[in-house]
Amino acid sequence: MQEIEGGVTAPLGFKANGVIANIKGHNTTKKDLAAIVSQVPCTCAATYTQNKVKGAPLTVTKKHLKNGQAQAIICNSGNANTCNANGIEIAEGACDLLAKELHMDPSDVVVASTGVIGQPMTLDPFEKHIHELVSGLKEDGSDDAANAIMTTDTHKKEYAVAFKIGDTTCHIGAIAKGSGMIHPNMATMLAFVTSDVDISREMLEMMVHDVVNDTFNMVSVDGDTSTNDMLVVMCNGLADNKKIVIKDKHYQIMKEALYYICESLSKGIAKDGEGATKLLTCNTHNARTLHDAKTVAKSVITSSLFKAAMFGKDANWGRILCAIGYAPADIDITKVEVSLSSAQGSIIVCKNGAGVPFSEGKALDILSEDEIVIDIDLHDGDYMATAWGCDLTYDYVKINGDYRT
Amino acid sequence: MQEIEGGVTAPLGFKANGVIANIKGHNTTKKDLAAIVSQVPCTCAATYTQNKVKGAPLTVTKKHLKNGQAQAIICNSGNANTCNANGIEIAEGACDLLAKELHMDPSDVVVASTGVIGQPMTLDPFEKHIHELVSGLKEDGSDDAANAIMTTDTHKKEYAVAFKIGDTTCHIGAIAKGSGMIHPNMATMLAFVTSDVDISREMLEMMVHDVVNDTFNMVSVDGDTSTNDMLVVMCNGLADNKKIVIKDKHYQIMKEALYYICESLSKGIAKDGEGATKLLTCNTHNARTLHDAKTVAKSVITSSLFKAAMFGKDANWGRILCAIGYAPADIDITKVEVSLSSAQGSIIVCKNGAGVPFSEGKALDILSEDEIVIDIDLHDGDYMATAWGCDLTYDYVKINGDYRT
Numbered sequence: 001m002q003e004i005e006g007g008v009t010a011p012l013g014f015k016a017n018g019v020i021a022n023i024k025g026h027n028t029t030k031k032d033l034a035a036i037v038s039q040v041p042c043t044c045a046a047t048y049t050q051n052k053v054k055g056a057p058l059t060v061t062k063k064h065l066k067n068g069q070a071q072a073i074i075c076n077s078g079n080a081n082t083c084n085a086n087g088i089e090i091a092e093g094a095c096d097l098l099a100k101e102l103h104m105d106p107s108d109v110v111v112a113s114t115g116v117i118g119q120p121m122t123l124d125p126f127e128k129h130i131h132e133l134v135s136g137l138k139e140d141g142s143d144d145a146a147n148a149i150m151t152t153d154t155h156k157k158e159y160a161v162a163f164k165i166g167d168t169t170c171h172i173g174a175i176a177k178g179s180g181m182i183h184p185n186m187a188t189m190l191a192f193v194t195s196d197v198d199i200s201r202e203m204l205e206m207m208v209h210d211v212v213n214d215t216f217n218m219v220s221v222d223g224d225t226s227t228n229d230m231l232v233v234m235c236n237g238l239a240d241n242k243k244i245v246i247k248d249k250h251y252q253i254m255k256e257a258l259y260y261i262c263e264s265l266s267k268g269i270a271k272d273g274e275g276a277t278k279l280l281t282c283n284t285h286n287a288r289t290l291h292d293a294k295t296v297a298k299s300v301i302t303s304s305l306f307k308a309a310m311f312g313k314d315a316n317w318g319r320i321l322c323a324i325g326y327a328p329a330d331i332d333i334t335k336v337e338v339s340l341s342s343a344q345g346s347i348i349v350c351k352n353g354a355g356v357p358f359s360e361g362k363a364l365d366i367l368s369e370d371e372i373v374i375d376i377d378l379h380d381g382d383y384m385a386t387a388w389g390c391d392l393t394y395d396y397v398k399i400n401g402d403y404r405t
Numbered sequence: 406m407q408e409i410e411g412g413v414t415a416p417l418g419f420k421a422n423g424v425i426a427n428i429k430g431h432n433t434t435k436k437d438l439a440a441i442v443s444q445v446p447c448t449c450a451a452t453y454t455q456n457k458v459k460g461a462p463l464t465v466t467k468k469h470l471k472n473g474q475a476q477a478i479i480c481n482s483g484n485a486n487t488c489n490a491n492g493i494e495i496a497e498g499a500c501d502l503l504a505k506e507l508h509m510d511p512s513d514v515v516v517a518s519t520g521v522i523g524q525p526m527t528l529d530p531f532e533k534h535i536h537e538l539v540s541g542l543k544e545d546g547s548d549d550a551a552n553a554i555m556t557t558d559t560h561k562k563e564y565a566v567a568f569k570i571g572d573t574t575c576h577i578g579a580i581a582k583g584s585g586m587i588h589p590n591m592a593t594m595l596a597f598v599t600s601d602v603d604i605s606r607e608m609l610e611m612m613v614h615d616v617v618n619d620t621f622n623m624v625s626v627d628g629d630t631s632t633n634d635m636l637v638v639m640c641n642g643l644a645d646n647k648k649i650v651i652k653d654k655h656y657q658i659m660k661e662a663l664y665y666i667c668e669s670l671s672k673g674i675a676k677d678g679e680g681a682t683k684l685l686t687c688n689t690h691n692a693r694t695l696h697d698a699k700t701v702a703k704s705v706i707t708s709s710l711f712k713a714a715m716f717g718k719d720a721n722w723g724r725i726l727c728a729i730g731y732a733p734a735d736i737d738i739t740k741v742e743v744s745l746s747s748a749q750g751s752i753i754v755c756k757n758g759a760g761v762p763f764s765e766g767k768a769l770d771i772l773s774e775d776e777i778v779i780d781i782d783l784h785d786g787d788y789m790a791t792a793w794g795c796d797l798t799y800d801y802v803k804i805n806g807d808y809r810t
Contacts, residue, residue: 053730053738053758083726085759117723118760222709227727304627304709305805312806318522321488322632325458333458353458354490355523394799400710401717 001163001257007142010160010173011196012238013039016141018148021129023115024078031148033125035098035133036073036192041108042234043201044070045208047216049229055080056087057111058230060095064107068201070234073192074098074133075112075149076126077177082227083118093123101134110232112190114151114177117227146175149190152399153179157268163257165250168241170197172254174261178221178269191216191231191265197254198237199244206247207255208233215262218294218387220302221273222396233258270301270388271371275395278310282374282387292329293385296376299327301389310372311391315340315363317349320374335379342369406568406662412547415565415578416601417643418444421546423553426534428520429483436553438530440503440538441478441597446513447639448606449475450613452621454634460485461492462516463635465500469512473606475639476513478597479503479538480554482582484526486518487632491526498528506539515637517595519556519582522632551580554595557804558584562673568662570655573646575602577659579666583674584626596621596636596670602659603642604649611652612660613638620667623699623792625707626678627801638663675706675793676776680800683715687779687792697734698790701781704732706794715777716796720745720768722754725779740784747774 009016014036021033044065048058064070074094081087095109136144146156160173176191199207212231237243244250271279282300287293300306303323309316320338324331338350344365347358366372414421419441426438451470453463469475479499486492500514541549551561565578581596604612617636642648649655676684687705692698705711708728714721725743729736743755749770752763771777 051727051730052736053726080723083723083755083759116721117727118755119723120760227723227730304801308802308805311802314807316521318485318488318524318632321458322456322522325456325632331457350488350523354488355525392802392805394802396709397713397716397797397799397802400713400797402719 001161001260004160004162006140006160006173007146007158007175008036008173008192008194009139009142011171011194013196013236014194015137015139016145017133017136017138018144019129019133019136021076021125023076023125031144032076032078033129033133034075034145034148035137036145036194037102037137038071038234038236040236040238041069041071042236043199043204044068044232044234045201045205046230046232047208047212049227051227053082053227055082055113055228056084057081057091057113058228059088060091061110061112061230064095064109069108070110071104071108072098072102073110073112073232075190077114077149077151079113079115079119079121080117080228081113081121084121090121090123094126097126097130101130112230114149114190114228142173142175149175149177151177151179152274153177153272155272157265159261159264161257161260163253165197165241165253168239170239170241171195172257172261174265176265176269179272179274193231193233193261195233195235196237196239197235197244198239198241199235199254203244203251204233204235207251207258211255211259211262215259215266218298218385219266219270220298220389221270267388270390273390274399275393276390277370277393278391279371280310280374280389280391282376283384285375285377285384286381287378287383288330288381290383290385292331293383295329296324296327296331297385297387299323300374300376301387304392307389307392310367311393313364313367315349315360315367317355321350321353324376331378332380337377337379339375340366341373341375342366342371344369406566406665409565409567411545411565411578412551412563413441413578413580413597413599414544414547416576416599418601418641419599420542420544421550422538422541422543423549424534424538424541426481426530428481428530436549437481437483438534438538439480439550439553440542441550441599442507442542443476443639443641445641445643446474446476447641448604448609449473449637449639450610451635451637452613452617454632456632458487458632460487460518460633461489462486462496462518463633464493465496466515466517466635469500469514474513475515476509477503477507478515478517478637480517480595482519482554482556484518484520484524485522485633486526488523489526495526495528499531502531502535506535517635519554519595519633547578547580554580554582556582556584557679558582558677560677562670564666564669566662566665568658570602570646570658573644575644575646576600577662577666579670581670581674583677584679598636598638598666600638600640601642601644602640602649603644603646604640604659608649608656609638609640612656612663616660616664616667620664620671623703623790624671624675625703625794626675672793675795678795679804680798681795682775682798683796684776685715685779685794685796687781688789690780690782690789691786692783692788693735693786695788695790697736698788700734701729701732701736702790702792704728705779705781706792709797712794712797715772716798718769718772720754720765720772722760726755726758729781736783737785742782742784744780745771746778746780747771747776749774
């Protein structure tokens with residue numbers, strides 16, 4: 001497997017584009033309308049937020065993906081199209097517009113929106129800019145699409161890999177937007193994954209479910225599960241590999257590639273969390289169950305107090321112990337060992353549930369890096385899990401104190 | 406019922422004191438060691454944190470309260486005495502020192518600590534200052550004790566009421582410390598409640614359980630359930646009322662008084678949450694179950710995004726809907742109505758789960774006050790609940806970015 005350029009347009013047969021449709025405001029210079037289109041219909045699998053308040057686009061996309069098939073994605077940023085009385089109308093209208101322009105069935109279009117919840121919305125910007133969006137679709141259009149789906153993200157998240165299935169070179173590409181309201185209970189935020197692999201719907205759904213549980217569902221920026229989370233994977237089969245229809249070694253190869261892509265996006269989202277200055281990676285080792293391992297890792301990277309301490313480069317490990325203690329997991333606190341690591345080295349701060357002496361100077365050096373790893377060894381079983389998060393900073397408060405106004 | 410001065414020393418037969426024992430640092434000018442003492446043994450009820458990481462003082466206090474009796478409390482701030490190898494030794498040592506000075510049994514002493522977790526601790530400061538602490542016990546000592554248990558609190562929390570049971574005037578007084586790591590899963594933080602009411606242990610335990618569930622357990626500052634939460638209620642019976650032994654009208658009168666005290670402390674803790682500029686009160690109305698009502702109210706006041714919006718005076722009600730949507734409650738989002746109120750008036754921002762037009766100017770006026778009420782009507786049942794929280798501010802990040810160092 002090899003990382004390559006090209007994002008969602010790296011796989012064969014995909015084009016993309018992103019334009020300024022003024023959804024983010026009348027004078028915006030930011031792209032806010034994106035499309036991703038496959039040359040041929042794709043086998044699709046998707047996951048959605050578990051929030052009971054769901055954006056209208058999710059309702060429409062779910063309906064369209066009932067048959068497991070789609071050929072295009074339309075996505076706007078700047079308005080979540082959620083809690084609007086005319087939400088379904090807008091979401092269906094966007095699909096209709098793209099389908100008409102591309103001469104395909106509207107039910108083959110996936111629609112997504114991200115931005116402020118509960119803001120009035122009309123189809124006008126879609127109508128005005130749909131032709132520009134479609135006529136500009138191009139084989140190197142992933143960048144434009146990635147930019148157009150960003151809200152408070154400061155970096156676009158775009159990854160692609162090439163890998164072999166038998167003798168056939170295959171590709172997976174992806175873009176995502178994250179930043180705030182990120183505490184996936186699948187999916188998270190918006191992630192669009194394209195591939196030219198030929199795979200059955202059943203195998204793709206199984207793979208997506210497993211990979212998402214270990215990647216996107218292990219990310220938290222602020223504990224708020226969004227209303228618009230959606231991940232869609234589209235496979236158009238143009239790589240012409242021997243079709244994957246069982247969980248064989250080819251399935252495993254593609255799963256590894258998809259995992260790599262989703263893990264990269266997840267880390268990218270955590271690192272670019274609203275206001276974040278640090279990526280926090282928390283590994284739980286030797287837990288009694290997988291659930292315990294996951295819940296402990298997520299509890300630590302979700303703790304506001306711990307996140308603020310990381311911003312302050314403060315090795316306040318008591319807050320890690322506290323967050324372990326209130327995680328809904330079966331643990332023996334007297335066995336817990338905690339260490340902190342970064343490119344500057346590693347220190348053990350706690351053994352057998354109690355503090356051990358460490359150099360504050362060394363701790364400061366370690367925590368001054370922008371990627372920090374917290375290893376928690378429960379010494380009590382065989383399961384491990386990883387969760388990703390970020391620090392809590394002044395800028396998180398600033399961004400969210402006046403995000404809407 | 407009437408609010409009165411005097412805090413924990415308002416009830417008959419209680420004295421208190423607080424001194425500088427240098428636990429907060431060698432050059433501190435802040436009080437950090439407190440004692441509350443009853444003239445006679447008290448019937449006691451207590452609740453403790455559900456965090457699996459528990460401060461050593463909780464272990465010792467639980468043991469001492471097995472018989473439902475205590476006569477004195479010793480509490481330090483500046484060190485949580487949690488995750489220390491010698492924690493039990495220190496907590497028992499503190500009880501022994503106070504008991505010796507007061508000529509009582511150490512098992513009649515409640516011990517509590519609050520401060521940084523996992524910092525080394527010795528008995529020295531207790532030994533050096535125990536005589537000063539005890540010799541200074543006084544009938545108007547509640548203020549000193551309230552000050553001595555504060556950490557990052559900016560205001561002391563101290564309340565007392567007088568009320569009649571039959572013809573007998575009775576009293577309840579209390580002090581508490583809150584501020585950070587506040588997301589009670591009972592108890593919360595530290596709260597010490599004194600009373601001169603004569604009541605059986607069984608009745609007191611039942612009353613404390615019920616009141617705490619509706620007050621302290623409905624507060625969140627930062628979602629972090631502390632390791633040292635403890636609430637202790639001590640009743641010495643000196644009011645000489647007809648002893649409360651069943652759930653009669655006298656029980657209800659005392660329960661109302663205790664509720665008033667605990668609600669006041671809870672609101673005081675939320676309003677003085679670390680860095681907070683606003684008290685947020687969220688009422689859920691017409692829920693299908695009490696659990697649903699509580700979980701919705703708590704979800705809203707716990708949302709980082711909503712809390713940051715309140716700091717920014719931004720009527721971003723979509724975040725309220727989002728938090729309602731991810732609460733583990735059985736709700737019909739299409740029935741939800743939300744309004745925002747303060748001393749400046751009230752506006753409805755959402756009806757039937759969708760936005761309604763409102764004046765942004767009026768919203769700004771309402772949100773510029775320092776006490777904001779969020780009313781959520783689920784239009785779907787008969788249950789209501791209230792939760793209290795605070796906004797998320799730059800100062801929360803500042804305080805917790807360098808709390809320890």
